[in-house]
Amino acid sequence: MSGSLTVVGTGIKSIAHLTSEARIAISNSDKLLFLVADFLTQDWLRKANPTAEDLHCFYSDRKPREETYRDMSSHIMRFVREGKSVCAAFYGHPGVFAAPTHMAIKQAREEGFKAQMLPGISAEDCLFAELGIDPARTGCQSFETTDFLLYKRKFDPCCSLILWQVGVIGNFDYRDRGYDTSGIPTLVNHLKQFYPSDHEVTLFEAATYNVCESSVEKMALGGLSSARLTSSSTLYISPVRRLVSADRGMLDALRVPPEFVKMVKGESPTQNWPAKDR
């Protein structure tokens, strides 16, 4: 079979986050399909590959997102079946919060076509860099906000918590003119079962252009209900700092040397291990 599919990420900060392998895949494909968040990247993609076609046309107001993603995936597959080497470029990381890419890759492989995904820079990567968070320090849990509430996902408040799509809480369809965020008080009330009301939370929105700063807004959990949210907002909740100690049975089983065993507030005993040993 001659058709193939390569899915790439364009990152968050327009063209600045494009990797070398993504640029090559974009330029060398017979057909380029894209879904990006800014016009600068669109412009660059159209120049890099004249076959470029925007998948944004599959969105329409109040159309269920699940249906949109199926349409996008089917459209991508149409060109793969025609025997073309297809590149699908999605903003951020193409496998993170991007359903149509996974659908298309699965479909392509099931039909016997070669399909691969190349990683990109996600909003979470930007968050780690800009808020100075190392997920290895206490562990890090990441959920889609509506999913987090609907299924009452189990999490550990002593670990970092990231809630994606907090600005589209409770919304299942696409909205041209912004989303209803009336579900935020429900989220705050749920989180108050695990965190004090004055616990610091951060609303983060990564910069889209290289002449812009990312938006970093710190506030008390209780203040989240009145915060201004956008569809690009991500909520970071720092770990609760409380006395935790490593499990004695595990320490013995792993033969952890005593000098590495510390009782620290909300931080794992491995935090002071030499990096090369991690």
Place this chain on the structure above:
Amino acid sequence: MPATKLSDFLLKLGEDPHTAQEFRAKPLETMTAAGLSDSEKHIILSGNAHRISQALRPGLTRGAGGGDTTVVVVVVVVV
């Protein structure tokens, strides 16, 4: 296609280290040399992503941070 001078300048800032360095040191001079209008200079200096998007082309919205996906609701009814 977007407003070409503004778009070209921003693309160059992202690809050409020399232009990026010049812009950091002398933003106004660099934008003037690129032929940007006063209005375009103000938009860039505002650092406001929404204003820049509007100037490049109005009307685009994006999904969530870094991606956009949906949640499938599974309801199990036990009789």
